Amino acid sequence: MNNSGPVLETLTRRLAETPPDFLEEPVVAGQGTVVVAALVNDLARMHGKRLPEAALGVFAGTAAHVDRNRLALVMVAAWLLADEWFVAKALAPATLVALLTGPMAELAVGTGAHKFVTDADRREELARVILGSLDYRPQGETLEQATDRLSAISATARRKLLAASRASEQRAREIRAALAAKAAEESADKWTRE
Amino acid sequence: MLDFMRDHPWAPFYRNESGNRLLAHEIAALRDFERAVAGAHIGWAPGTAPDWVAPFAARAYAEVPYYRALGSPPLRFTDIAPVSRADFALDIARFVPDHVPLDRMINFRTTGTTGHPLLVASHPVVAARYAAFHKRALRRVGVELRHGSGQVGVVLIGYQERCFTYVSVTPAMDESGLAKINLHPSDWRDGADRARYLDALAPELVAGDPISFAEYLKLPLTHAPRALISVSMMLHAGLRARLEERFKCPVLDIYSLNEVGPVGVFDPLAGGHVLLQPNLYVELLDPAGRPVAAGERGEITVTGGFNFCLPLLRYRTGDFASLAFGAEAPVLVGLSGRRPVRFLAQGRWLNNIDITHALRSLPVSHFGFHQKADGSVILRLAADSMVCSEAARAALTPLFGAQTVNIELLIADDKIVQYTSSFADAHS
Numbered sequence: 001m002n003n004s005g006p007v008l009e010t011l012t013r014r015l016a017e018t019p020p021d022f023l024e025e026p027v028v029a030g031q032g033t034v035v036v037a038a039l040v041n042d043l044a045r046m047h048g049k050r051l052p053e054a055a056l057g058v059f060a061g062t063a064a065h066v067d068r069n070r071l072a073l074v075m076v077a078a079w080l081l082a083d084e085w086f087v088a089k090a091l092a093p094a095t096l097v098a099l100l101t102g103p104m105a106e107l108a109v110g111t112g113a114h115k116f117v118t119d120a121d122r123r124e125e126l127a128r129v130i131l132g133s134l135d136y137r138p139q140g141e142t143l144e145q146a147t148d149r150l151s152a153i154s155a156t157a158r159r160k161l162l163a164a165s166r167a168s169e170q171r172a173r174e175i176r177a178a179l180a181a182k183a184a185e186e187s188a189d190k191w192t193r194e
Numbered sequence: 195m196l197d198f199m200r201d202h203p204w205a206p207f208y209r210n211e212s213g214n215r216l217l218a219h220e221i222a223a224l225r226d227f228e229r230a231v232a233g234a235h236i237g238w239a240p241g242t243a244p245d246w247v248a249p250f251a252a253r254a255y256a257e258v259p260y261y262r263a264l265g266s267p268p269l270r271f272t273d274i275a276p277v278s279r280a281d282f283a284l285d286i287a288r289f290v291p292d293h294v295p296l297d298r299m300i301n302f303r304t305t306g307t308t309g310h311p312l313l314v315a316s317h318p319v320v321a322a323r324y325a326a327f328h329k330r331a332l333r334r335v336g337v338e339l340r341h342g343s344g345q346v347g348v349v350l351i352g353y354q355e356r357c358f359t360y361v362s363v364t365p366a367m368d369e370s371g372l373a374k375i376n377l378h379p380s381d382w383r384d385g386a387d388r389a390r391y392l393d394a395l396a397p398e399l400v401a402g403d404p405i406s407f408a409e410y411l412k413l414p415l416t417h418a419p420r421a422l423i424s425v426s427m428m429l430h431a432g433l434r435a436r437l438e439e440r441f442k443c444p445v446l447d448i449y450s451l452n453e454v455g456p457v458g459v460f461d462p463l464a465g466g467h468v469l470l471q472p473n474l475y476v477e478l479l480d481p482a483g484r485p486v487a488a489g490e491r492g493e494i495t496v497t498g499g500f501n502f503c504l505p506l507l508r509y510r511t512g513d514f515a516s517l518a519f520g521a522e523a524p525v526l527v528g529l530s531g532r533r534p535v536r537f538l539a540q541g542r543w544l545n546n547i548d549i550t551h552a553l554r555s556l557p558v559s560h561f562g563f564h565q566k567a568d569g570s571v572i573l574r575l576a577a578d579s580m581v582c583s584e585a586a587r588a589a590l591t592p593l594f595g596a597q598t599v600n601i602e603l604l605i606a607d608d609k610i611v612q613y614t615s616s617f618a619d620a621h622s
Binding site for chain 2: 068
């Protein structure tokens with residue numbers, strides 16, 4: 001984050017105003033509306049260069065549980081990266097691909113993509129992560145301030161996610177155990193046996 | 195009441211124990227639930243989900259681990275990817291909402307013969323809620339249950355080598371008796387006790403399935419219940435007619451699944467199964483997951499339900515029908531289980547429904563139909579239906595002509611996959 005970037009609020013406001021088209025279903029395993037690879041290619045052209053075909057494969061989804069949320073977040077991020085501030089930087093194709101795969105895939109774990117549109121803290125986190133990945137920080141912040149704020153907002157989110165994930169797994173184990181322990185007909189009456 | 199049923203001199207060997215497991219405050223809530231179900235309107239504009247569906251879906255994405263892991267809810271309901279029995283079977287725990295307490299969770303097991311074997315997460319309140327839909331179905335044919343304290347309200351009859359049997363009471367019906375019995379002779383000191391015991395209990399309602407009802411028909415009963423309810427597999431028209439004639443009471447064929455509960459009750463005047471649940475949205479989907487055109491057949495896919503342990507969101511049942519919109523409620527027309535199978539007969543393709551229609555006048559409890567790779571067909575009848583074998587062959591001759599129709603004995607005491615084929619393109 002060695003370079004001063006845009007006013008943070010312009011980015012978070014842009015995220016809050018993400019158009020419905022960018023919230024549609026990404027195509028995964030033949031189902032969905034938006035071919036994310038095509039969207040990313042359009043973004044790259046806005047930045048001055050098309051992406052090589054080989055680079056687009058990572059934006060095709062094959063399984064909803066693995067790819068849906070990740071690709072949905074790529075769509076939201078693509079909207080943000082189409083902002084004139086970023087376009088003026090003419091980001092290289094490799095930079096765009098690296099940004100839309102690594103950091104976006106991490107953020108998509110455990111947080112619904114549209115939360116980065118609807119939730120103020122998540123909007124800020126997404127904007128800061130994208131800026132930080134490009135070695136920028138919000139205008140008016142020192143390097144220290146920007147680093148501290150990104151750490152705080154991300155760490156809090158990650159801690160909550162980790163706790164939720166552990167709790168979810170523990171509960172799933174308890175449910176399986178509870179179901180295995182009970183024999184149906186010995187548990188409760190109903191008038192029919194399906 | 196429990197002592198009366200269990201210790202009766204003609205009682206069967208009761209092998210198990212069970213109970214309603216309801217808490218006092220839940221009984222009053224159940225009565226409210228029954229009243230709500232009784233008076234509710236069921237329906238929606240064709241192709242448009244009812245208003246309650248969107249918030250229901252949003253809650254599922256927030257509270258159910260499986261959906262939460264998918265990310266944010268889609269903008270459109272029809273973009274929600276359907277799930278199937280295979281998804282439930284893989285890990286049913288992922289479909290139980292976060293808020294459901296586990297201390298009273300129970301399960302209902304489904305068989306593997308018609309799909310993946312499955313444990314369905316449930317609760318005593320959910321089990322008790324079934325009665326609300328049965329009563330709605332009964333009310334349609336003019337039967338208002340009135341049993342109460344000191345009476346046996348419901349007897350569930352099974353007919354298997356072994357099954358769970360027990361006695362209990364129904365709190366919402368003033369602690370009236372409920373017995374689940376097995377008509378298989380191995381559960382009785384004397385086979386003649388079956389009829390004597392049932393007459394002694396004199397239940398207002400008898401529930402079972404086509405197999406157990408075929409056996410029930412053979413008993414020299416003098417008592418007739420006020421209604422019969424059949425679930426678990428399709429009740430053949432011929433068998434229903436025999437039951438109606440013998441007991442002079444309504445015989446309800448209820449389409450019901452462990453995962454969903456009672457879905458619809460067959461009404462010949464309505465042309466199919468009339469839906470019973472106010473908060474169950476039914477779509478018909480094609481193999482690609484798209485809603486079929488109006489009037490077309492598709493896979494019955496449900497959203498909603500009354501089981502708070504397993505909220506359903508576009509759950510593909512594996513059963514097929516078309517949907518008509520009656521004045522009272524939507525109607526599932528031409529219900530059939532499993533993926534449609536077609537059969538080549540005299541150079542043309544027949545639907546499995548055509549086979550059902552051809553055989554409908556016969557009083558058979560259940561049957562299996564299979565086309566071999568060489569085109570010959572096999573009709574498998576249960577032992578007690580073999581007396582109908584020549585009539586069945588005659589009923590199939592107009593369809594299959596000179597093609598070989600073999601009749602074989604069906605050896606199965608429970609549900610089977612009814613229509614199968616080894617013939618090329620049968621599942622196209």
